[in-house]
Amino acid sequence: MSKNKILILEDDKTLSQSLQEALEKRGFEVIPAANAEEANALLNEHKVDYIFVDCLLPGMSGDEFVIKLKKDKPDRKFKVILMSGIYTDKSTIQDMLKRTQASAFLKKPFDLDQVFNIVKEKEDNAKKESPRKMLYQIFSKDMVSTREKRKLIESIEEISAYDLPFIYSLLTETKSSGYLNIYFNDGSVSGIAFSNGCIVAVDVEDKSTYIGELLIQSGYVSPTDIQKALQSKNNQRLGQRLISSNLMSPHALDLTMIEQMNVRLSKTISEKTVKLNFSASEVELTQPNIDSELLLNYLHDWIASKLPTNWLKNLYMMWAGHQIIPNAHLKPDHPCMQMSLIQSLDGLLDKLAKKTTLSELLGVPDYNQAALYKALHFLVTKGLIYFSRNISFDNVDEHFDYLTKLKAQIENKSDYEMLEALGLTQYNDAESAASEIETLLGQEPMKKEAKNFGVWYELYNKISTAINSLNPEAKIQLKKAIEKNEAENRIKANQLLDESKKELMLSQFQSALVKLKEAGKLSGTLFQYNIYIAWARLGMNMQKKDKNVIKEIEFDLMQIPADERYDYLYPYVMGLYYKATNDYLNAKKSFDKALAMDNTFLAAKRELSLIEQMMKKTRKNDNLFTMDLKDVVTVLFKKK
Amino acid sequence: MSKFELKIDKNADAAKISIAGIIDEDVDFNEYSLSGLKQMELDLNNVKSINSCGIREWIKWLGSNSQAKMTYINCPKIIIDQINMVDGFLPQNGKVQSFYVPYYNDDSGTEKNVLFRHGTEFTESGVKPPEKVVDEAGNAMEMDVIESKYFKFLNKK
Numbered sequence: 001m002s003k004n005k006i007l008i009l010e011d012d013k014t015l016s017q018s019l020q021e022a023l024e025k026r027g028f029e030v031i032p033a034a035n036a037e038e039a040n041a042l043l044n045e046h047k048v049d050y051i052f053v054d055c056l057l058p059g060m061s062g063d064e065f066v067i068k069l070k071k072d073k074p075d076r077k078f079k080v081i082l083m084s085g086i087y088t089d090k091s092t093i094q095d096m097l098k099r100t101q102a103s104a105f106l107k108k109p110f111d112l113d114q115v116f117n118i119v120k121e122k123e124d125n126a127k128k129e130s131p132r133k134m135l136y137q138i139f140s141k142d143m144v145s146t147r148e149k150r151k152l153i154e155s156i157e158e159i160s161a162y163d164l165p166f167i168y169s170l171l172t173e174t175k176s177s178g179y180l181n182i183y184f185n186d187g188s189v190s191g192i193a194f195s196n197g198c199i200v201a202v203d204v205e206d207k208s209t210y211i212g213e214l215l216i217q218s219g220y221v222s223p224t225d226i227q228k229a230l231q232s233k234n235n236q237r238l239g240q241r242l243i244s245s246n247l248m249s250p251h252a253l254d255l256t257m258i259e260q261m262n263v264r265l266s267k268t269i270s271e272k273t274v275k276l277n278f279s280a281s282e283v284e285l286t287q288p289n290i291d292s293e294l295l296l297n298y299l300h301d302w303i304a305s306k307l308p309t310n311w312l313k314n315l316y317m318m319w320a321g322h323q324i325i326p327n328a329h330l331k332p333d334h335p336c337m338q339m340s341l342i343q344s345l346d347g348l349l350d351k352l353a354k355k356t357t358l359s360e361l362l363g364v365p366d367y368n369q370a371a372l373y374k375a376l377h378f379l380v381t382k383g384l385i386y387f388s389r390n391i392s393f394d395n396v397d398e399h400f401d402y403l404t405k406l407k408a409q410i411e412n413k414s415d416y417e418m419l420e421a422l423g424l425t426q427y428n429d430a431e432s433a434a435s436e437i438e439t440l441l442g443q444e445p446m447k448k449e450a451k452n453f454g455v456w457y458e459l460y461n462k463i464s465t466a467i468n469s470l471n472p473e474a475k476i477q478l479k480k481a482i483e484k485n486e487a488e489n490r491i492k493a494n495q496l497l498d499e500s501k502k503e504l505m506l507s508q509f510q511s512a513l514v515k516l517k518e519a520g521k522l523s524g525t526l527f528q529y530n531i532y533i534a535w536a537r538l539g540m541n542m543q544k545k546d547k548n549v550i551k552e553i554e555f556d557l558m559q560i561p562a563d564e565r566y567d568y569l570y571p572y573v574m575g576l577y578y579k580a581t582n583d584y585l586n587a588k589k590s591f592d593k594a595l596a597m598d599n600t601f602l603a604a605k606r607e608l609s610l611i612e613q614m615m616k617k618t619r620k621n622d623n624l625f626t627m628d629l630k631d632v633v634t635v636l637f638k639k640k
Numbered sequence: 641m642s643k644f645e646l647k648i649d650k651n652a653d654a655a656k657i658s659i660a661g662i663i664d665e666d667v668d669f670n671e672y673s674l675s676g677l678k679q680m681e682l683d684l685n686n687v688k689s690i691n692s693c694g695i696r697e698w699i700k701w702l703g704s705n706s707q708a709k710m711t712y713i714n715c716p717k718i719i720i721d722q723i724n725m726v727d728g729f730l731p732q733n734g735k736v737q738s739f740y741v742p743y744y745n746d747d748s749g750t751e752k753n754v755l756f757r758h759g760t761e762f763t764e765s766g767v768k769p770p771e772k773v774v775d776e777a778g779n780a781m782e783m784d785v786i787e788s789k790y791f792k793f794l795n796k797k
């Protein structure tokens with residue numbers, strides 16, 4: 001937060017100096033002036049937050065000075081504090097306050113505490129950053145104490161479940177121990193146990209993630225094995241019973257338990273709103289667990305697959321012009337840099353090292369916007385980058401460009417949508433949000449003729465008016481209306497998704513793709529959406545095998561969440577992808593897997609038969625090491 | 641001390657129950673039947689933490705005798721947090737008789753839990769915090785909770 005500037009207009013040098021010293025000790029920047037002319041000259045150079053004015057000045061009186069100043073500079077925002085040892089009767093003071101619209105009147109001699117109380121009010125308002133904003137800046141600190149984390153989580157009244165990956169990462173990176181309880185609006189509660197930064201248990205009320213289900217889906221055991229194990233009479237948990245009965249290896253259980261935690265954590269990440277409570281406590285470090293290194297892969301997966309780009313756009317809108325500060329750990333050999341999202345953006349690390357802004361990165365022509373938002377969010381979540389608190393621009397043109405982009409982004413939004421996107425819904429009056437708005441817009445331009453002046457004020461007024469016009473009751477109503485609209489759109493989108501599924505089954509890829517794109521516009525949270533869109537794109541691209549389209553498909557596949565992969569469709573689409581990239585061996589394996597999950601799936605049968613034919617054709621040139629034994633024998637011993 | 645301890649002191653149709661430790665998935669409340677009880681006082685002074693499984697088990701357990709009048713005493717912050725966030729954590733006919741409020745001194749970093757008692761530091765109409773809370777060195781301490789959030793449960797009934 002920038003220092004508050006104060007101008008003291010006082011001809012009594014002793015008082016002016018002592019006031020200046022006291023305020024400077026409190027961290028304010030103070031500019032003294034002995035008369036109105038001097039004050040006017042200084043105000044042309046500086047933007048101030050407060051003006052302390054002595055009423056009885058040589059030449060123009062203090063109150064006249066204030067009235068004239070407000071008339072001459074109507075756009076400037078500052079608070080006036082009048083001071084006098086002569087005019088001290090109640091009616092005169094009231095009259096002066098009314099005429100000058102000053103915030104306070106100090107009767108001389110006054111106590112410094114009175115001064116500090118006046119300026120403290122503004123300081124407090126300035127500190128009132130939204131808890132969510134503070135959350136996403138927590139990694140800017142070198143150390144985060146348990147108390148700080150607890151207080152921060154406590155200060156968040158409600159949060160989107162899309163914010164949860166960040167919370168998980170925060171508790172992991174800061175080596176937390178305790179229980180994170182997540183309360184959903186439907187009354188259900190989920191919980192995650194952390195032990196020294198490792199996730200040791202994930203509890204969600206969801207039968208589809210029971211260990212038995214996952215073991216069957218992973219192919220480690222059959223339903224009959226589960227039945228057998230359940231029949232054995234002992235108090236062990238299912239996994240242990242399977243191991244005791246020699247139906248499964250301990251290693252398979254460990255892998256599945258980790259996958260269970262991954263799927264369960266993934267399921268907590270949704271469009272729902274949640275409340276959180278973190279209770280620090282000693283928790284035993286049990287095996288298997290998810291440590292920071294393993295979590296890195298999951299975070300990447302969740303951010304790529306579960307977070308809608310529009311949600312990320314809204315989250316980062318308030319930081320678009322802020323410098324991205326890289327952490328000292330952000331180096332080319334950091335494991336994060338090898339992840340697909342980062343790899344898909346050429347030269348991202350170099351750009352981040354130069355302390356760029358999101359706004360600038362969005363202007364890089366080769367960058368896929370969705371991939372950029374997700375990659376940055378991944379790095380923010382891992383604490384490898386953070387956004388600077390203050391916005392700064394090298395020149396007026398840069399500031400103007402930023403403001404113009406911001407204006408375009410909020411142009412078609414309603415007042416509430418705009419405030420939500422800018423993270424300003426918690427404010428009920430523009431004055432208390434002033435510092436937050438300035439953080440968003442950058443410093444108020446000093447010169448009226450400057451290029452950025454008009455658009456700055458236009459945005460400032462638009463945002464201030466929106467804040468003042470929406471009372472808390474209206475905000476609740478608008479939020480409900482938005483949710484209702486989203487729910488209606490989701491129904492329409494699901495209908496389109498169903499229609500496109502039928503068309504995909506009939507190999508009508510183009511028509512399916514059009515419908516899928518339409519559905520994607522209506523809702524960003526459709527079950528298996530990316531599987532279908534990849535299927536449609538692969539179907540259309542099977543002949544041409546265009547490299548750019550393959551790149552797009554790879555991004556679609558990256559966005560398929562873990563909990564959507566336990567279905568015959570996922571291996572089927574992966575099979576199509578391998579086929580398109582001429583990896584017939586993996587294509588065959590994938591189609592086999594799809595058929596193992598659903599042996600009535602005709603499309604997979606057809607593809608499997610096609611791939612087998614293709615493999616036969618290419619086998620002539622095949623390497624002996626990758627051939628089936630039967631083929632090796634045939635090649636080596638076939639009579640010429 | 642084991643991870644969880646529960647003692648029931650039954651006297652006809654009333655019982656004093658004291659609970660200590662961690663309430664999680666390993667706690668089997670079925671071992672502690674509440675049937676036949678008409679009045680219960682739960683002393684939660686030594687509850688250290690509760691996880692999501694524990695919350696579900698707790699609601700199920702107390703719900704098994706929803707007719708009984710219940711009084712929670714010496715509630716630590718972790719319990720008040722659940723009462724504020726989870727419907728049914730404090731049953732309909734339940735009442736908080738006393739609870740702890742964390743205090744903190746910013747300069748020394750000292751923390752202290754101050755017991756707020758019904759009729760003294762709080763009533764149905766609001767909270768009357770002690771005028772001054774000091775740490776062992778005599779430093780003034782401030783309430784370390786978001787008041788609008790922490791005392792929300794007082795307006796629930």
